[in-house]
Amino acid sequence: MEGSRLISKKKCSPTDRPSLRLCKCALKHGPISVVYKVSTNSNGSVFFKKLTSRGPVDKKVIQWLLSLHQIGLDVNRTDRSLEFYEKKENLSKLWDILCLCLDRPRCRLCQGMSDLCSPMIVLLEDEADSFFCFERLMRRLRGNFRSTGRSVGVEAQLTYLSSITQIIDPKLHQHLDKLGGGDYLCAIRMLMVQFRREFSFCGSLYLWEMIWALEYDPDLFHVYEAHQCGSEKVEVSNGKPKSMSQCGKYERQNMRNGGKSTEGRLPISVFLVASVLKDKSSKLMTEARGLDDVVKILNDMSGNLDAKKTCSGAIKIHKKYLRKAKK
Amino acid sequence: MGSSSGQPEFDYLFKVLLIGDSGVGKSSLLLSFTSNTFDDLSPTIGVDFKVKYLTIGEKKLKLAIWDTAGQERFRTLTSSYYRGAQGIIMVYDVTRRETFTNLSDIWAKEIDLYSTNQDCIKMLVGNKVDKESERAVSKKEGIDFARVYGCLFLECSAKTRVNVEQCFEELVLKILETPSLTAEGSSGGKKNIFKQNPAHTSNASSSYCCSS
Numbered sequence: 001m002e003g004s005r006l007i008s009k010k011k012c013s014p015t016d017r018p019s020l021r022l023c024k025c026a027l028k029h030g031p032i033s034v035v036y037k038v039s040t041n042s043n044g045s046v047f048f049k050k051l052t053s054r055g056p057v058d059k060k061v062i063q064w065l066l067s068l069h070q071i072g073l074d075v076n077r078t079d080r081s082l083e084f085y086e087k088k089e090n091l092s093k094l095w096d097i098l099c100l101c102l103d104r105p106r107c108r109l110c111q112g113m114s115d116l117c118s119p120m121i122v123l124l125e126d127e128a129d130s131f132f133c134f135e136r137l138m139r140r141l142r143g144n145f146r147s148t149g150r151s152v153g154v155e156a157q158l159t160y161l162s163s164i165t166q167i168i169d170p171k172l173h174q175h176l177d178k179l180g181g182g183d184y185l186c187a188i189r190m191l192m193v194q195f196r197r198e199f200s201f202c203g204s205l206y207l208w209e210m211i212w213a214l215e216y217d218p219d220l221f222h223v224y225e226a227h228q229c230g231s232e233k234v235e236v237s238n239g240k241p242k243s244m245s246q247c248g249k250y251e252r253q254n255m256r257n258g259g260k261s262t263e264g265r266l267p268i269s270v271f272l273v274a275s276v277l278k279d280k281s282s283k284l285m286t287e288a289r290g291l292d293d294v295v296k297i298l299n300d301m302s303g304n305l306d307a308k309k310t311c312s313g314a315i316k317i318h319k320k321y322l323r324k325a326k327k
Numbered sequence: 328m329g330s331s332s333g334q335p336e337f338d339y340l341f342k343v344l345l346i347g348d349s350g351v352g353k354s355s356l357l358l359s360f361t362s363n364t365f366d367d368l369s370p371t372i373g374v375d376f377k378v379k380y381l382t383i384g385e386k387k388l389k390l391a392i393w394d395t396a397g398q399e400r401f402r403t404l405t406s407s408y409y410r411g412a413q414g415i416i417m418v419y420d421v422t423r424r425e426t427f428t429n430l431s432d433i434w435a436k437e438i439d440l441y442s443t444n445q446d447c448i449k450m451l452v453g454n455k456v457d458k459e460s461e462r463a464v465s466k467k468e469g470i471d472f473a474r475v476y477g478c479l480f481l482e483c484s485a486k487t488r489v490n491v492e493q494c495f496e497e498l499v500l501k502i503l504e505t506p507s508l509t510a511e512g513s514s515g516g517k518k519n520i521f522k523q524n525p526a527h528t529s530n531a532s533s534s535y536c537c538s539s
Contacts, residue, residue, distance in 0.1 A: 070398070073350040073370070080367035111349065111370050111398040147400050155404075185404055189372040197369065292342075292391045295376040 064102060067109045071098045078114040082201065084122050093121050097131045101138065110145040113138070115193040119205055139224045140267075144192055154191050157270050158184040164274045167324050168317050172281045180291045186298050187273045194269060198276070200303045207272075207307040214311065215268050216248035249315060257322045268314055271321070275313030276305065337380065337389040339512040341502055342411055343495070346434050347418035348426040349397035352454040355485035356418060357394045360495055365486050371396040373404055383499060390495065402437070409441035413508045414448045414498045421453040421482065422461040427468070435476055446508055448501045449478035452494050457484040 075095045084090055097117055102109060116137060120130040146153035161184045165173040176182055189197055194211075196204045244252055250268045277284070280297060288294045345353040354368045354375060361377045375394040380387065393412070395405040409415070417434050419426040430451070438449065451473045453464060466482060473480035479497055483490035502508045 070349065077350070077368065077370050079369070110400045111396060112372050115369070115372075145400070147403075149403070151403055152400060183407075185373065185407070188404065192372050197372070290391075292376050292378070292393075295374065296378065299375055 067102050068099065070109055071095060074111060074114040079118045079201070082122070090121065093127055093130065094118060097121065097127065097134055100131055101135060110147070112193045113145070115196045116141065136224055141194070154188055157191055157267070158187065160266055161187060161270050161273055164270065164317065164321055165277060167321055168274060169278055169281055172277065172284060175285055175288070176294065179288060179294060181294050186291070186295045187277070190273050190276065191269055195272065197302055199305050199307060203305065203307050207310065210307060210311045211268055214248040214250035214315070217251045218246045250318065253315070253318055253322065268318070271314035271318045272310055274317050275310050278313060278317065279310070337387045339386060339509060340389045340391060341413045341499065341512045343390055343392045343414040343416060343498065344408060344412040345392065345394045345416050345418060346437065347397055348420070348429050351397065351418045351420040351426045352485050353397065353418050354394050356452070356454055356483070356491065356494070357392055359485040359488055359491045361392070363488070373401060374408055379495070381496070381499060383496070383503065386503070388499060390499065406437070406441045409438065410443050412442065412444060412447060413502050413512055414450065415442065416450045416452055416494065416498065417478070418452045418454055419464065420455050421464045422455055422458050424463040427464045430472065444508070446505050448498055448505065448508070449476065450494065450498045451476070451478050451480045453482040454485055456482045456489060457487045
């Protein structure tokens with residue numbers, strides 16, 4: 001792993017990222033052609049000459065380089081409407097933190113993560129704090145991004161969303177299903193980037209805090225610490241009974257309902273989406289005549305949703321769902 | 328708005344899909360076309376969608392343009408959107424060679440796998456020609472690719488709006504020349520297969536009729 005040592009010394013910055021072409025080339029044809037290609041391309045060439053002069057390039061290294069490239073693409077397109085990111089050094093922070101996460105076990109970069117990382121950098125001055133907050137957030141959300149090649153983790157939540165809507169608003173579900181939207185793929189963005197695109201910047205942060213408060217469980221800390229990133233949903237088994245009053249409202253509702261059921265482990269975000277859909281229900285029922293209209297209505301609400309209203313809606317739907325699902 | 332009188336506001340509705348690598352400018356191209364603006368856009372998550380009305384000759388057209396996320400991870404999700412598309416635009420970035428080579432390595436294969444429309448019109452678009460000095464794919468290579476894969480070809484810039492309208496117009500003209508596609512997209516078109524109750528069929532004047 002000569003190569004990876006060389007890379008890890010290299011400081012990442014948006015300006016000197018290697019060209020993806022070279023990475024792909026190395027993957028396909030081996031190092032010789034890389035050296036050749038490097039000589040014909042100025043972008044990242046010095047870096048690659050150094051890299052390949054040490055021998056064959058490890059596949060892991062190439063994967064790493066591809067991810068680096070993707071980070072570069074995403075970083076330059078994240079929250080660009082914010083004045084904050086007009087400063088190059090702030091962009092670099094975002095870049096650095098995403099790069100750092102690549103070194104974590106079982107951590108693969110996916111589009112959308114920059115949306116989740118960005119607020120941490122805006123809010124926390126210290127880069128280390130931003131990193132650890134983002135890293136813990138990803139422990140919570142990693143499952144959404146996990147891909148098996150056939151499906152993406154978040155799709156499991158869409159299945160629950162479907163059953164929730166069937167119970168809460170059967171007419172809407174029928175309508176969506178008829179239009180070919182019964183898979184709820186149109187709602188994927190809300191779950192994937194935790195409503196960053198549907199709410200304003202401040203609105204989504206407000207929403208995030210509400211989510212964390214509502215889902216709060218004193219055991220969560222141990223759960224996240226005990227399991228390295230990428231672990232599956234875990235049952236807390238440290239035996240001591242926890243007091244209900246310590247938990248967030250959403251968690252309390254789950255506990256009262258037996259807590260350990262599958263639904264009990266559902267994140268509140270699924271109910272938040274259900275709440276947004278319910279809010280748009282009449283519009284969807286009357287105006288959507290095709291899947292295109294559905295996507296348009298959902299995508300057009302960017303930035304003008306009310307976080308508080310959506311949360312209380314989600315809590316109501318959750319209550320109703322638990323009650324009806326029991327029957 | 329189209330009413331239940333069954334008189335739609337357009338003669339044809341065509342579904343067009345934008346595909347290509349992450350960051351080549353699919354969303355920017357679409358925004359440039361539908362609202363004449365160029366903006367810093369966030370990476371697309373899943374799919375996005377826009378509508379554009381065009382009048383070509385005496386025909387009123389409604390274009391439903393689906394903008395897909397380019398990243399590999401989303402490919403399983405976006406595959407379902409190929410269904411029933413009359414036109415597919417493959418976009419690459421003329422300044423990044425790998426986005427061009429991925430068209431034959433990945434995207435053309437995706438079309439073969441998922442497109443349900445045999446006659447579907449394909450179009451190759453090289454974006455970002457405003458960065459001429461950074462060009463990494465020559466126009467000739469684009470033309471050659473288009474010849475091999477039997478698709479239309481244009482180079483454009485979503486930023487300067489050069490050739491943006493032409494991209495979509497050429498595609499639409501070609502769709503209009505293809506009887507099987509116009510039959511699908513025509514507002515009085517097929518009403519079969521669709522699992523919809525009769526009261527709705529007059530409104531569902533879209534290609535989704537044949538998608539279920």
